[in-house]
Amino acid sequence: MIEEPYRWVEAVANRREYIETQLAHGSPIAAVGYSQGIVFITLGRTRQKLFEIYDRIAMGAIGHPGDIERLRMAVIELASTEGFTRSAADVSLRRLAYYSLSPVLKAAFEQIYGAPYLARMLFAEIGDTPENDLFLRLEYDGAIATNGASLAETQKNFGALSGTRASTELMESFLKREHKSAATLRDALKTALDAWTVGNMALAEDGARELPAKEAIASERDKIAGGIEAAILDRDAKTAIRYRSLTGEEIRSLTTR
Template sequence: MSTPFYVSPQQAMADRAEYARKGIARGRSVVVLQYVDGVVFVAENPSRALHKVSEIYDRIAFAAVGKYNEFENLRIGGVRYADLRGYTYDRGDVTARGLANVYAQTLGTIFSSAAEKPYEVELIVAEVGEGPEDDQIYRLPHDGSIVDEHGSVAVGGNADQISSYLGQRHRDGMTLAEALKLAVDSLARDSNGGERSLSAEQLEVAVLDRTRPQKRKFKRVLGSQLSRLLEETAQDADSGSEPAEKTDGGDGDSEA
């Protein structure tokens, strides 16, 4: 009779974490930044159909990297949770903190279960407040832990390098154009320190804009509006002038 192969619980969990991290690292990065009027999400994503950034509720948005089918299931679950809670109680009772707790429980349960593989995803849940000091950004790694972020955060791909770049350059009170330029510059840097050129067609951009008169603060920045913003930031960089404060555009609301 052969002796059963034994793996310590600590080693098993370490192997599961390494498996999840490798899957997440293969995905293109997502960057989330606070700016003066809200929160901007910028993802390297050439697909027009498979979104990495989506609306969850009035003031709440979701971004993810990793396996699309896994984080899409989580997004749908988040929308259902938000709709049910808002309908049962009050729309103001739906918060990013509550949603992050729900996601943390789900990810933590899956990660610790020996019966299934861990999810290869990393999430960001953000809520725009009445003022910049009221904004909330939470990062949720594969194991279900919750990290309260401020100012800027990056997940996927070269997240550590991008986060370091953002941490040195992000500041309070940035305009949308300034924040967008910083986000694109950070995504364009490769692991060797070189720079690539990212066009509007390669980017997925959305904002939670606190100045919108509607309850729903989520808006996608698409097509000509995105191209115009990128052109303005490029021209401002060449001239050394300050970027334009805000560009008006269509609603571009998410279908989620």
């Protein structure tokens, strides 16, 4: 079948459609930089979706739990061996994503006789200053999107991930409009929660292209009863390990006005 180039293109397109359908219901994940660090937030649907990868690297993922686990284990193994043989300072998200994860994801995606990874990941690496924070989204086909500056836009200090492209884009335009990098943890958490709400509304309303009104976001956010999962990467931590998941108690006290 794949001897013919056209068939191969068709097979890859089918596979993309299949994966997109599988991922379309993933609960959004927002990562937002604030003055003292980066906060990750999502609403759990019973399983953990935010993970510690290494001292300064965190990951959020949506997709099939089996595939997420394989990728998570692989990236932790890579980071840990690098940190052990060289030093923790030599572990970099950029290298992990570009040299190790992306080529493998691409190959698995395009080899149409094998199974692709049903997963989409959002990574963040905390830097010494907010300018050095790295947010990186990795797609099932190996494509990478970062927060770096481009011709059309300045560097962003947030990252978003959702089940559909439209939902992700809406989250990003919301964060671009609402988020300030000098925010406190409390403000950042609120903005991130609103971004999650925007993403989730877009998933429910198929084909949404416009940001919902502020009141609509607020009323939708007030419906959130619990199940918030949040983790932070602390910029000024005295210890080497910057990752910490927030306890339910902390989240409650940070989200109540």
